Amino acid sequence: MLQSPIKLFRIMGVIEGGSLLVLLAVAMPLKYMMDMPMAVRIVGSLHGFFFIMYILAIGYTAFRVRWFWKWVFGAVAVAFIPFGNFVLDSKLQRKLNKK
Template sequence: MSPRALFRSVAFAEAVTWTLLLIALFLKYGLQTAPLATTIAGGLHGFVFLCYVASTCFTWVNQKWTTGTGLLAVASAVVPYATIPVEKSLDRRGLLDGGWRLADGGDEPRGLLEKLQAWVLRKPATAVVVALVAVAAVFSFLLFLGPPDAWFA
C-alpha cells in the first residue's frame, strides 16, 4: 500500500466514523433514544481517530511534509469531515506521490523518526502487531478516562 492509498483510506474512514458519531448524537439528544449508540459510535470514532493520527504522522515523515502541513493534516481530524478536503488538497499538490522512500533499497534513514519508520517498513508484520497493541493501549486508557466532557468535571 502506497502512502497515498494509506492516507486516503484512513482519511475516508475518519469521515465515515464522524457520520456515525453525529447520527448517534442525534439519536441520543435529538430523539431522546439509543444512548448506547453514542458509546459504540464514539468508541469506534476514537479508535479510527487514533489510527488517522498515527498514519498521518507516518505519511508526514515519509513525504517530508513541512511542520505546518503535517499539523494541518493531524488537526483536520478534529473538525467533522475536514480530513477529506485536506486529503484532496495534499493529493492535488503532489504531497502524497511516490512510494515508501525508506523501504528496502530506498533512502538511508536519518534521525529517530526515520529509523523507526524504516524498521516498520522492513518488518511490517511485527510493526502491525506492535502498532495494534500501542493503539489498543492508548484507546483503553482513553476509555478508562471516560468521555472528554468528564475529564475536567
C-alpha cells in the same frame, strides 16, 4: 498492499472523517432524540479507534514522505472539523496530480 504512505493516509482520513460524521449525524441524534445512549457508546468507541489509527497514519506518512510541518499540523487540525478530512484529501489529491 498499499502503494504509498500517502494512499494509506488518504484512506485513513476518509475512514476517520466518515466516522466523525456518523457520530455527529446519526449517533448523537439517536442518543438525545430517541434516548439511545448505546449508539454514541458504540460509534464513539469506533471513532476513537479510527482517530488513533489516523494519527498513527499521519506520523508514518510524515516520516516516510518527509512532510513539512504545515501538512502535519493541518492533518491533525482537520480531524476535529466535520468534512475537514475530505477537504484536505481533495487538496492533497490536487497537489499529487500536479507532480
